[in-house]
Amino acid sequence: MRWHRVRRRYIGWLSLSLMSFTALMLLITYETRWVHPEIHAYFSQSGNLTGQQLATRSRRYLEESLGILLEEGDSEAVAQRARFQIELGYSLFDIGVYRNEYACTVPSLQRLDGLHDTLSRGIVPSPALLSQDLLAPIRCLTEIEMDQLDRRARVTNQFVEETRRHQTQVLMGSLAIYLLGLGFWGMHERRRRQADRATRESLRWMAQALRDPLTGIGNRTALHDDIDAQAGRSLGLILIDIDYFKPYNDALGHPDGDRLLRELVALIAKALGGEARLYRMGGDEFAVLLPCDSAGTLERSCALVVDQVRRAALSHPDHPAGPHVTLSVGGVQFIAACEAFTEAYAAADQALYWVKAQGRDGWQTGRVMPMDRVDSP
Numbered sequence: 553m554r555w556h557r558v559r560r561r562y563i564g565w566l567s568l569s570l571m572s573f574t575a576l577m578l579l580i581t582y583e584t585r586w587v588h589p590e591i592h593a594y595f596s597q598s599g600n601l602t603g604q605q606l607a608t609r610s611r612r613y614l615e616e617s618l619g620i621l622l623e624e625g626d627s628e629a630v631a632q633r634a635r636f637q638i639e640l641g642y643s644l645f646d647i648g649v650y651r652n653e654y655a656c657t658v659p660s661l662q663r664l665d666g667l668h669d670t671l672s673r674g675i676v677p678s679p680a681l682l683s684q685d686l687l688a689p690i691r692c693l694t695e696i697e698m699d700q701l702d703r704r705a706r707v708t709n710q711f712v713e714e715t716r717r718h719q720t721q722v723l724m725g726s727l728a729i730y731l732l733g734l735g736f737w738g739m740h741e742r743r744r745r746q747a748d749r750a751t752r753e754s755l756r757w758m759a760q761a762l763r764d765p766l767t768g769i770g771n772r773t774a775l776h777d778d779i780d781a782q783a784g785r786s787l788g789l790i791l792i793d794i795d796y797f798k799p800y801n802d803a804l805g806h807p808d809g810d811r812l813l814r815e816l817v818a819l820i821a822k823a824l825g826g827e828a829r830l831y832r833m834g835g836d837e838f839a840v841l842l843p844c845d846s847a848g849t850l851e852r853s854c855a856l857v858v859d860q861v862r863r864a865a866l867s868h869p870d871h872p873a874g875p876h877v878t879l880s881v882g883g884v885q886f887i888a889a890c891e892a893f894t895e896a897y898a899a900a901d902q903a904l905y906w907v908k909a910q911g912r913d914g915w916q917t918g919r920v921m922p923m924d925r926v927d928s929p
């Protein structure tokens with residue numbers, strides 16, 4: 553459980569995946585860096601005479617001496633030259649490895665010792681004796697050569713086998729690390745997609761929570777959020793209420809009432825342009841928030857809303873004062889901040905109800921305290 557927490561906190565799927573790929577890179581680097589020196593070390597006997605090469609050279613000296621003795625006759629000089637060749641062959645033959653591992657070595661060396669003594673005295677032995685004293689060591693050296701070659705072949709085969717096994721292990725190891733890395737990456741991608749989906753879902757819910765489903769514009773919560781987001785800016789708040797909407801509903805029915813609500817939203821948005829934001833406060837009351845740096849801007853905006861609806865001449869079958877839909881509008885300019893908004897809202901509301909009281913179909917701006925202007929219909 554604790555490990556689970558530590559893993560989730562410090563080791564994400566992405567970092568596990570990166571660690572796997574890094575391990576893979578290190579393994580590959582290690583292999584390319586070290587395998588070749590290892591191979592080199594394995595066969596690095598070049599430069600030294602191997603067991604087989606010593607035997608070959610020794611045999612050649614002995615064969616040379618045999619040739620001298622058999623072909624160049626019986627003389628002191630011939631004996632000395634042959635003795636010299638035998639000394640050379642002897643020195644390469646008389647090594648510990650041969651003595652210990654090949655039974656024919658010691659008797660062969662003894663024969664060579666005897667032959668060397670004879671030749672030192674200037675005597676060339678008979679061919680029969682020579683064939684015993686020299687051919688036996690030559691045969692022994694040939695056996696040694698053959699055996700050394702076999703050994704070398706065995707060592708080479710063993711090395712090849714080991715290399716193949718090692719390569720298989722490295723290949724399987726790399727594959728496992730690679731698959732592990734892919735698995736971690738897949739988990740990371742899955743988690744990321746889940747998180748993205750959850751974020752999108754929350755955003756959708758949040759957007760829905762801030763929207764009026766009938767008209768598609770923001771609701772009261774959205775208005776508060778937008779004011780928070782624009783804290784410190786000079787804004788205009790306009791409240792709009794449909795005049796005699798209840799009689800409209802009663803005369804035409806709620807579906808037509810809904811249609812009128814949507815139509816009015818479109819008209820107001822068109823009148824105020826892209827910078828204004830519309831909100832439905834509930835029932836037949838709307839609010840508008842717009843950048844506003846002067847009382848003149850606010851007044852122009854209020855007038856635009858009222859005029860746009862007047863010009864649209866939407867039919868109202870039960871309006872006591874005329875045949876068309878009209879609006880009552882109240883506006884206020886304020887510096888956005890939570891506390892200021894409560895006062896601004898109250899002032900705009902007061903201005904709106906002043907218009908209602910004056911007979912509707914008009915606009916009025918207010919200040920946080922006194923009202924300063926009336927536009928009578």
Ligand SMILES: Nc1nc2c(ncn2[C@@H]2O[C@H](COP(=O)(O)OP(=O)(O)OP(=O)(O)O)[C@@H](O)[C@H]2O)c(=O)[nH]1
Binds near residue numbers: 796808809
């Ligand atoms: N069609 C429709 N009507 C609604 C909706 N919400 C509220 N209403 C109606 O809007 C009407 C609001 O009427 P009131 O606020 O009483 O006043 P009014 O008739 O507009 O009169 P004044 O505001 O005084 O001019 C009510 O009849 C509500 O039933 C809605 O979503 N759709």
